Amino acid sequence: MISAMIEARIASSTQEQVTEVEAPGPCGPLSGTMVHPTNDAPTVLMIPGSGPTDRDGNNPQGVRAAPYRSLAEGLAGLGIGSVRIDKRGMYGSQAAVDDPNGVTIDDYVRDTSAWIEVIRSRTGAERVWLLGHSEGGLVALAAAAVLENVAGLILVATPGRPLGDILKEQLRANQATAPLIAAADYVIDELSAGRRMDEAKVPPELAPLFSAKVQGFLISAFSLDPADLARKIDKPILIVQGQRDIQVPVADAERLKDAAPSSTLVMLADTNHVLKRVTSGDRNANIATYLDDNLPLVPEVVETIRAFIKSH
Numbered sequence: 001m002i003s004a005m006i007e008a009r010i011a012s013s014t015q016e017q018v019t020e021v022e023a024p025g026p027c028g029p030l031s032g033t034m035v036h037p038t039n040d041a042p043t044v045l046m047i048p049g050s051g052p053t054d055r056d057g058n059n060p061q062g063v064r065a066a067p068y069r070s071l072a073e074g075l076a077g078l079g080i081g082s083v084r085i086d087k088r089g090m091y092g093s094q095a096a097v098d099d100p101n102g103v104t105i106d107d108y109v110r111d112t113s114a115w116i117e118v119i120r121s122r123t124g125a126e127r128v129w130l131l132g133h134s135e136g137g138l139v140a141l142a143a144a145a146v147l148e149n150v151a152g153l154i155l156v157a158t159p160g161r162p163l164g165d166i167l168k169e170q171l172r173a174n175q176a177t178a179p180l181i182a183a184a185d186y187v188i189d190e191l192s193a194g195r196r197m198d199e200a201k202v203p204p205e206l207a208p209l210f211s212a213k214v215q216g217f218l219i220s221a222f223s224l225d226p227a228d229l230a231r232k233i234d235k236p237i238l239i240v241q242g243q244r245d246i247q248v249p250v251a252d253a254e255r256l257k258d259a260a261p262s263s264t265l266v267m268l269a270d271t272n273h274v275l276k277r278v279t280s281g282d283r284n285a286n287i288a289t290y291l292d293d294n295l296p297l298v299p300e301v302v303e304t305i306r307a308f309i310k311s312h
Contacts, residue, residue: 017076021122023114025088028095030111031055032085034122035076042129042309043081043119044154046072047112047143049134052100054091055084057133057274058293065274066293068133074302080309082131083119087111101213104220105142112143120149127151129309132158134248134273138221141229152236152312154305157248157273160255164188164222166248167209180205191215192222226252227259237263238308240301242271244278246286264308271298 017037022029033055036043046055046068053059057068072082086093088111089100096111097103116128129151132140137158144150159166171177171184183203187210190197196219202210210218230237237260241253250267257265272278275297276289289295 020092021083021118023085023111023118025093025096025111025114027097029093030085030088030096030114031092032083032115033072034081034083034119035072036081036123037076037079038081039123041079041081041123042151043083043123043125044075044129044131044305044309045112045115045119046082046084047108047130047132047136047139048085048087049136049157052090053087055086057084062287063274063290064293065276065290065295067274067276067297070293070297071131071275071302071305074297074299075305078302078306080306081123083115085111085115099213101217103217105139105217105224106220108139109143109146112139113147116147116149129154131156131305134158135163135221138163138224138226138229141226141233142224144233144235145229150235152238152309153233154238154240154308155230155256156240156275156301157242157245158226158239158252158256159248160227160252160259162192162222162225163218164192166252177205184209188222191218194219194223227255230256230260230263233260236308236312238305239263239265240268240304241265242268242273242275242298244270244272244281244286246283247273266304268298268300268304271301275301 019034021032021034056066058064068084075082088096119128127149130140131154133156137155140153144153187197196215199212239253239256270277270279272286274290276295277298278286
């Protein structure tokens with residue numbers, strides 16, 4: 001029933017409601033796509049996850065499911081606007097900086113601030129909702145801690161622990177990296193302490209993870225504990241967690257909820273990291289959904305976000 005309602009409302013929307021928008025970046029414009037169904041619609045700024053993830057939620061490293069585009073379309077069908085964005089230095093925002101790797105979490109917070117002001121000027125809204133997916137949730141938390149004009153947070157598949165701890169866990173889960181665990185732990189601990197590593201001392205197998213060009217970003221990200229940030233935020237927080245997520249476990253969502261007791265935690269059955277339906281524990285079947293943009297989002301994702309925004 002929910003799915004049919006969403007599909008009907010999306011079908012009634014028009015292309016005139018979808019526009020390309022820009023925000024000021026350090027060296028050139030940041031680029032995004034705005035979907036604005038009605039003049040009085042609340043607006044969600046979508047902050048993308050890790051790596052070269054584009055405004056639709058796709059990533060050349062293995063994601064073609066377009067979860068952000070589907071989410072924007074679903075929310076528009078329920079009367080909620082959105083802006084989904086390309087990160088500085090990537091895709092439509094390529095001109096914003098020369099090196100997309102030469103960034104920090106603080107840089108992404110500054111970009112978030114720029115987007116909030118663009119959205120406010122275009123819609124007349126006083127405040128903007130921040131929706132962070134995966135690593136984007138960390139950016140949303142860091143932004144909400146220092147920026148004004150944030151209506152609240154929607155944390156989707158967001159880590160609840162420092163990213164260094166999660167990286168250690170992921171490396172341990174991969175049998176191929178078992179001989180490298182001690183070396184990887186050392187590098188992560190050094191970066192977490194704010195110290196750069198000499199690339200010559202990093203095992204070649206780990207070099208892509210810890211190259212000199214990304215160490216500045218890793219230092220900035222590893223220094224933050226999402227739960228500590230959530231504990232200090234006095235805005236409405238919705239935590240959305242799929243129970244079939246193989247990248248961010250349920251325990252992370254629970255840790256965020258424990259840190260912010262007034263937040264709302266919604267666990268979605270048979271929902272994975274890219275918000276698609278997965279009905280078994282088969283890892284290969286789960287990953288296969290990352291490559292299929294024809295698969296719809298789990299309808300409860302959109303309805304949960306709509307209900308939370310409307311209630312606030």
